[in-house]
Amino acid sequence: MSVAEAVALIMFVAVIAYAVLGGADFGSGVWDLLAGGTRRGAPTRRLIDHAIGPVWEANHVWLIFVLVYLWSAFPEAFAALMRTLAIPFWLVGLGIVLRGAGFALRKYSPTLGAARAAGIVFAAASVITPFFLGSIAGTIASGRVGLDTEPLGLSSAFTPASLLGGVLAVCTCTYLAGVLLLSEAHRLGDVGFTDGFRPRVLVAGAVTGAIALAGVFPLRADAPTLADELAGRAAVVVVVSAVAGAVSLELVRRGAYRRARWFAAVAVASIVAGWGIGQYPWVLVDHVTIADAAGGRATLIGLLVATGVAAVLVVPAMITLFVLADSNKVGDLGNPGSSLNK
Amino acid sequence: MSTALVLAQQAASDALLPARNQMALSLGAHIILACFGMAMPAMIFVLHRMGLRGDDVALELAKRWSKVAGVLFAIGAVSGTILSFEMGLLWPRLMEQFGDVIGLAFAFEGISFFTEAIFLGIYVYGWGRLPGRIHSLMLVPMVISGITGSFFIVSVNAWMNAPTGFDIVDGEVVNIDPVAAIFNSAVWLQFLHMFFAAYMVAGFCIAGVYAVGLLKGRRDRHHRLGLLVPLAFALPISLLQPTVGHFAGQRIADDQPIKLAAIEGLAETEERVPTVIGGVYREDTDGEGELVGEIEVPIPGLASFLAQNSFDAEIVGLDAVPEDERPPVNIVRFSFQIMVGIGTALMGLAGWAGWRWWKRRDSFDEATWFLRAIAISGPAAIVAMETGWITTEVGRQPWIVHGIMRTEDAVTDAGWVWLTLSVLIVVYVGMFSAAAMILRSMSQRWRDGEKDLTSPYGPSAFDPIDEHEVVST
Ligand code: HDD
Ligand code: HEM
Ligand code: HEM
Secondary structure, three states, X not given: OOHHHHHHXXXXXXXXXXXXXXXXXXXXXXHHHHOOOHHHHHHHHHHHHHHHOOOHHHHHHHHHHHHHHHHHHOHXXXXXXXXHOHHHHHHHHHHHHHHXXXXXXXXXXXXXXXXXXXXXXXXXXXXXXXXXXXXXXHHHHOOOOOOOOOOOOHHHHHOHHHHHHHHHHHHHHHHHHHXXXXXXXXXXXXXXXXXXXXXXXXXHHHHHHHHHHHOHHHHHHHOHHHHHHHHOOOHHHHHHHHHHHHHHHHHHHHOOHHHHHHHHHHHHHHHHXXXXXXXXXXXXXXXXXXXXXXXXXXXXXXXXXXXXXXXXXXXXXXXXXXXXXXXXXXXXXXXXXXXXXX | OOOOOOOOOOOXXXXXXXXXXXXXXXXXXXXHHHHHHHHHHHHHHHHHHHHHOOOHHHHHHHHHHHHHHHHHHHHHHHHHHHHHHHHHHHOHHHHHHHHHHHHHHHHHHHHHHHHHHHHHHXXXXXOOOOOHHHHHHOXXXXXXXXXXXXXXXXXXXXXXXXXXXXXXXOOEEEOOOHHHHHOOOOHHHHHHHHHHHHHHHHHHHHHHHHHHHHHOOOOXXXXXXXXXXXXXXXXXXXXXXXXXXXXXXXXXXXHOHHHHHHHHOOOOOEXXXXXXXXXXXXXXXXXXXXXXXXXXXXXOOHHHHHHHOOOOXXXXXXXXXXXHHOOOHHHHHHHHHHHHHHHHHHXXXXXXXXXXXXXXXXXXXXXXXXXXXXXHHHHHHHHHHHHHHHHHHHHHOOEEEOOOEEHHHHOOOOOOHHHHHHHHHHHHHHHHHHHHHHHHHHHHHHHOXXXXXXXXXXXXXXXXXXXXXXXXX
């Protein structure tokens, strides 16, 4: 493996981490949007505050990590992407600002009206942002971005491949977050909530699976390079994803939420891994390979060193945060016995 | 790096002006929040440790400040995320050419912010859950990563002022040495100056809130501590900041003489240059400039001495470069003078505080004028910091990478930057007003005796931040 390939691999691992961890955050926002009116939605919204409050900021640093590695390791490809897909990228950036600000400000809002306004901003941005992120992936996968491509407008998000990417991103985020919220409510002992919420998560899972299956057709037509490899080299991960997704659904149905979330996470991670394996060795599909795009060698080696530092400093800290959050050592509502419905 | 090569001249893009404004707006807004992110953990740490020794008021303050920090951090983080997009969206040609030169600094910055965000999550949500001592130690990685994060990000900016770590051969950027790029000749002074600025901004702003409370007659221990702890950081640093600024100026004299000429408003290269204050710089159609209406400090050669340590030294004037390589002199000069004026005043404030403390050794409860001065010192420090950045950034123009790449050659050629700028203005105005409103209401609710600040969508079972330290295993 060349140094550039090693960096690309690391970058892709970060993409997967972002898809799972950031994805669960986005999905929580989707459930927030679907939670209903003030009174009916209050338990869901409190649960969301509790579940993502301590972790969401850390979860979104993955995106920054990916961007920085992209421009350091593959500067020309980065510039081409930002130029060609400026509009979707700009919408993603705006979505991230609105989403984070909305979430943070809602928590301490002085009045219900203010909380509602902040909440709407948070929830709406939680749909828009993953949609455009997914659509960007679809546009790259369909070979529409090269080094000298003219800027593509908003319509680039609505080609078959990018539309599939966007919709699939929103759906997977929603399903994953649904399972995580179920698991969290279950841990807090809130039977009333889980029973009411489970059917909705099952529907979300079924819809996501159906879209993923049906997605084969537009992908074949619109992103042949990727489609070929998904049926070839990446077939294993596609199968893993399908199986893990099915198992997670079944576990949700049986009420084994704590185990279901691992399978749901594997399902999402392997879809994204399928994209990565499928489009190797391209950075910009059909145009620029990893080897073509690689920047200065000393920088690539520096990035490997930086990754080592991150592995030693960041990963253990992050695991600690998740373990603490999962054992109620950090959190928002806390009280293990409390019913969120009250 | 000796190859000072001007990269192929490209047609100046219409996006240049809005892109500059958008960058300045997003950085200028972000940096204020970043200051709190950098400096608050250390201040909260002091309070938390006092609290663990039995000081309940200090512990209560640490809890409140951590809630406030949580809000400010969140907005700081999202406004920083959009900056990384903007590096590519607004300046694609800069990133295309130099992304791999400056990338490593950004990577380490990313690691620092990762660490900061993780420990923020642990700390802010750990009240009442983690054993007290361990809980307070969660602030230490935040203090350290605030330092390293700002070092690496400022290093990128310093590199734009003093680019090193690459060669340009036939228009290609080669021989990239990212470590040399990080440790460029401007980085240490710029970092130290910015780091001090952050502690001044956060310290004076927070102290100002409690100064206003004291002025309104709320003379309790709560307000005294809230005043004194941030001042214990901000005041001593105010004494040091002008010295760091002085050395930063000497660095410019070596690396960026035209920036210094703009700061001085010096039209022609001269020896034994006096220091002049105020005045407006004008340039006629032939590019001959002069400063009108200025006041001269009656110490001959003072500017020469400040810049070069010798009263007779020569200072390079604006005429040393063609007209199209001169920055907008008046903006640079006014900004610089505002910063220095405020810096001197804040140094005086620190002297006043020290003197008063030494003479009387009481709290500042009754010191009406002193408290008033503290109340405005926060906004003043923000103005000094912003004008400092304007000095650095506008003084570098027309270069985005000093002497190597012009800003107009780096900018995107997208046609819609006016639109994104307008959207961003609306979003930032909304976001900052909402944040201000919410912080005010938080303080109001605390004053009314509310402790847990429950979210308004219904009473929650309880809010952990309000529980006393529960030692759990
Ligand atoms: C890469 C790192 C970077 C950093 C850390 C900063 N800047 Fe900067 N700034 C730029 C990168 C940059 C830039 C992208 O390179 C710009 C755009 C045009 C230029 O020459 O520099 C710029 C322009 C720019 C301008 C407009 C100058 C002009 O074109 O007339 C202002 C007023 C500021 N910045 C202010 C700031 C503030 C308040 C900062 C504090 C956070 C700051 N800059 C840090
Ligand atoms: C081009 C310039 C910049 C970029 C791309 C940038 C990027 C970022 C990003 C992505 C974050 C969010 C990370 C997080 O907190 O989770 C952030 C936060 C921060 N930035 Fe910037 N930044 C820039 C300029 C600066 C400058 C000039 C400073 C000052 C020294 C600075 C200091 C900080 C600090 C201390 C934080 C943490 C703030 C907090 O969490 O409250 N940044 N920055
Ligand atoms: C009286 C004293 C001061 C002097 C002589 C001084 C001098 C300078 C100089 C020469 C620069 C340009 C550096 C460059 O372009 O590399 C600068 C930049 C700057 N100044 Fe000051 N300064 C003073 C006070 C302050 C104060 C009180 C603050 C804020 C609280 C401040 C904040 C800044 C910032 C943020 C920058 C830009 C970033 C940096 O270089 O770190 N300065 N200052």
